[in-house]
Amino acid sequence: MDHGPNEHQAEDPRIIVRQQRRGLLLFAIYATVYLLYILCCIGSPQTLEATYLFGIANSVTFGFGLISLAILIALVYGLICREPRSTVRSLEHHGGAKSDGGVR
Amino acid sequence: MIYEVNYTAVTLFTLIVGLTLWLSVYLAKSATSASGFFAASGGIHWFVNGVAFAGDYLSAASFLGICGMIAFYGYDGFLYSIGYLAGWIVALLVVAEPLKRRGKYTFADALDAAFHSRAIRLSASISTLVVSVFYLIPQMVGAGVLVQPLFGLPHWVGVSMVGAVVVAIVMTAGMVSTTYVQFLKGGLLVFFSLILTILILQRGFTVVPEQERAIRLADQVVEKTPDGRKLINGLPQGKGAGETDLRPVGEVLELPGGVAATGPVGPLEFFRVLQGSTIAQWRSKKEGEKTIYSAVATPGREILRPGNHPAFKGVRSEKWADRLNFISLMLALFCGTAALPHILIRYYTVKDQASARKSTIVGIATIGFFYILTLYLGVGAMISGAMDVTDSNMAAPLLARSFSNLLFALISAVAFTTVLGTVSGLIIAASGAVAHDLVQIFTGQPLADQAKIKVAKFSALVVGLIAIGLGIAFQKMNVNYLVGWAFSVAASANLPALVMALFWNRATWQGITASILVGMSSALVWILLSGETFENVYGLKASDSYIPFSQPGIVTIPLAFITLIVVSLLTPSRRSNAM
Numbered sequence: 001m002d003h004g005p006n007e008h009q010a011e012d013p014r015i016i017v018r019q020q021r022r023g024l025l026l027f028a029i030y031a032t033v034y035l036l037y038i039l040c041c042i043g044s045p046q047t048l049e050a051t052y053l054f055g056i057a058n059s060v061t062f063g064f065g066l067i068s069l070a071i072l073i074a075l076v077y078g079l080i081c082r083e084p085r086s087t088v089r090s091l092e093h094h095g096g097a098k099s100d101g102g103v104r
Numbered sequence: 105m106i107y108e109v110n111y112t113a114v115t116l117f118t119l120i121v122g123l124t125l126w127l128s129v130y131l132a133k134s135a136t137s138a139s140g141f142f143a144a145s146g147g148i149h150w151f152v153n154g155v156a157f158a159g160d161y162l163s164a165a166s167f168l169g170i171c172g173m174i175a176f177y178g179y180d181g182f183l184y185s186i187g188y189l190a191g192w193i194v195a196l197l198v199v200a201e202p203l204k205r206r207g208k209y210t211f212a213d214a215l216d217a218a219f220h221s222r223a224i225r226l227s228a229s230i231s232t233l234v235v236s237v238f239y240l241i242p243q244m245v246g247a248g249v250l251v252q253p254l255f256g257l258p259h260w261v262g263v264s265m266v267g268a269v270v271v272a273i274v275m276t277a278g279m280v281s282t283t284y285v286q287f288l289k290g291g292l293l294v295f296f297s298l299i300l301t302i303l304i305l306q307r308g309f310t311v312v313p314e315q316e317r318a319i320r321l322a323d324q325v326v327e328k329t330p331d332g333r334k335l336i337n338g339l340p341q342g343k344g345a346g347e348t349d350l351r352p353v354g355e356v357l358e359l360p361g362g363v364a365a366t367g368p369v370g371p372l373e374f375f376r377v378l379q380g381s382t383i384a385q386w387r388s389k390k391e392g393e394k395t396i397y398s399a400v401a402t403p404g405r406e407i408l409r410p411g412n413h414p415a416f417k418g419v420r421s422e423k424w425a426d427r428l429n430f431i432s433l434m435l436a437l438f439c440g441t442a443a444l445p446h447i448l449i450r451y452y453t454v455k456d457q458a459s460a461r462k463s464t465i466v467g468i469a470t471i472g473f474f475y476i477l478t479l480y481l482g483v484g485a486m487i488s489g490a491m492d493v494t495d496s497n498m499a500a501p502l503l504a505r506s507f508s509n510l511l512f513a514l515i516s517a518v519a520f521t522t523v524l525g526t527v528s529g530l531i532i533a534a535s536g537a538v539a540h541d542l543v544q545i546f547t548g549q550p551l552a553d554q555a556k557i558k559v560a561k562f563s564a565l566v567v568g569l570i571a572i573g574l575g576i577a578f579q580k581m582n583v584n585y586l587v588g589w590a591f592s593v594a595a596s597a598n599l600p601a602l603v604m605a606l607f608w609n610r611a612t613w614q615g616i617t618a619s620i621l622v623g624m625s626s627a628l629v630w631i632l633l634s635g636e637t638f639e640n641v642y643g644l645k646a647s648d649s650y651i652p653f654s655q656p657g658i659v660t661i662p663l664a665f666i667t668l669i670v671v672s673l674l675t676p677s678r679r680s681n682a683m
Contacts, residue, residue, distance in 0.1 A: 016201075020201075023196075023197040023198070024197065024198070026193075026197055027193060027194070027197040027198060030190070030193045030197075031193075031438075034190050034434075034438060037186070038430075038431055038434050041183075041410055041419050041430070042418065042419055042427045042430060042431070045409065045410070045411065045419060045420055048409055048410065049405060049408075049409050051379075054372050054376075055372075055376050056372055056375040056376055056379065057375065057379055057405065057408040057409070059179050059408050059409055059410060060179075060375050060408060060479070063179075063182055063183075063185070063186050063479070064476060064479075066186050066189075066190065067185070067186065067189050067472045067475055067476055068472070068476075070189050070190060070192065070193050070468055070472055071468055071469050071472045071473075073193060073197075074192075074193070074196055074464070074465045074468040074469065075465065075469075077196060077197060077461070077465070078461065078462065078465045081458070081461055
């Protein structure tokens with residue numbers, strides 16, 4: 001089973017930088033929520049014992065929420081990055097050669 | 105008896121080991137080049153790589169450790185689940201694509217891409233070896249813990265078995281076989297955890313009958329005699345006449361509305377019922393050579409709040425040092441994932457940056473889903489009536505046995521593959537650091553492909569033997585505790601250097617080298633001098649330590665960043681012109 005060589009495509013640096021910025025923004029959002037959760041744990045533990053949603057303790061809601069938020073942010077980032085990055089693919093989108101299925 | 109030799113489990117273990125070895129031999133021809141051996145020639149599909157991320161990451165600490173911690177202490181174990189997953193956001197949004205763009209085989213490649221510095225390569229490879237060894241110890245200990253009760257074999261046999269199988273996997277087909285073993289393990293782990301969760305919800309809660317309470321809630325006394333025998337409640341441990349054994353535990357004392365059983369419950373109702381219940385939690389105290397385990401009636405609401413486990417007491421403490429310790433641990437978990445060398449090298453196994461990104465997203469979804477299940481598994485074990493009061497690491501397999509012996513055998517076999525998958529990744533990372541980085545530093549030039557593979561295989565053998573030795577030597581150490589060390593060292597040594605090398609143009613090779621060395625050594629010194637290590641490793645009083653709290657991250661991660669910035673600003677910015 002030969003996996004073949006590692007491929008590298010020429011990518012448009014401007015698009016990479018733009019997507020990187022969006023990624024860092026999403027990172028900042030998640031890091032802030034994570035920090036708030038930690039501060040809530042030590043600063044207001046009674047908040048975690050209370051029940052705001054679904055009749056279950058906030059500790060569970062917030063915990064599941066943080067995990068779900070991580071998955072959601074990962075998916076959003078995946079969607080953001082669907083725009084074409086490589087010059088090769090950009091040309092293909094403008095009527096060039098057939099795609100090899102590399103970058104979306 | 106809590107443990108008996110389970111022949112179904114033995115058969116499944118043998119089948120899984122046979123399957124992984126067959127897979128390795130079958131894939132061996134894919135690893136004839138250095139690119140094939142270290143990075144599967146960059147030809148792994150992103151979905152396979154994503155599940156393999158889960159297989160690589162969900163170690164014995166995640167499966168056995170977290171479930172056990174939740175089963176014994178409630179919500180605190182779930183804090184690890186939250187922290188471990190949060191770290192993947194750093195990996196996806198900060199590290200994944202630039203790392204893939206710059207690297208080839210090892211973590212040092214990406215750091216060194218713009219500098220070509222022997223100093224960076226040397227410090228990064230030392231850090232890789234230190235982190236990998238710290239991470240290997242708990243995996244090997246976990247293997248021994250698992251095999252000992254199931255096979256009735258001594259701990260060292262279990263550790264040696266895992267070591268031998270993993271070295272065989274790595275030596276035959278390197279990263280290719282390691283990837284498919286991890287893919288298999290990741291898939292099996294999530295699938296069977298889901299099955300267990302469904303069974304837990306179907307079973308619901310049942311109150312221990314009044315007539316059984318006196319027996320099932322009585323204290324259990326474990327005593328070690330001077331000649332090394334174990335006494336349970338004053339009698340020798342065993343199955344024969346005049347012998348006795350530990351009683352399995354995990355009782356519900358009261359349910360909301362005074363009902364005797366709930367029947368099947370939904371995923372949210374499960375927690376609503378728990379909150380209104382009273383559960384027997386088991387606490388131990390030492391009296392000389394005796395350890396006494398006693399049941400404590402605990403309201404379910406308390407089980408679902410953080411701060412019950414000693415490691416998380418900071419959550420409800422008035423002392424600033426305890427609070428900082430908690431913040432420091434959560435910071436290390438957040439920053440540690442994206443700095444673990446065995447995780448980072450997985451980015452080289454896919455063809456491009458888009459695949460690196462997509463595989464991380466699949467990894468996050470798989471790992472996140474598993475971590476949600478850990479809370480059900482832990483609480484399910486807590487009320488299963490099947491736990492070993494002396495060993496939290498066995499909570500998940502024993503929970504499975506409360507349903508059926510076949511499920512017990514399956515979960516034990518999955519737990520065994522958990523160890524195999526993670527150890528394979530660690531050994532690949534360590535052997536890559538030796539063959540690709542260290543040898544190049546000392547010979548002054550890169551090795552030829554075939555020579556590199558030979559050195560890597562020999563390194564895998566040596567690292568495997570070291571891991572076996574350490575797994576036997578550290579038999580008594582707590583699994584999660586050691587993984588915490590690895591995260592702290594990785595987060596302090598590797599993450600600042602990696603982030604700044606990727607994103608700060610003013611970083612110099614001197615700054616990066618200094619950051620790795622300062623981060624690694626400061627974290628190690630802090631850990632070795634901390635109160636927790638004084639108590640758990642040296643057998644001294646925790647109060648004798650001069651270190652105010654045990655988790656180093658909150659001090660050592662910023663210290664590594666500051667070191668990098670200061671040294672870089674003090675040295676000339678000349679990329680690709682380094683030592």
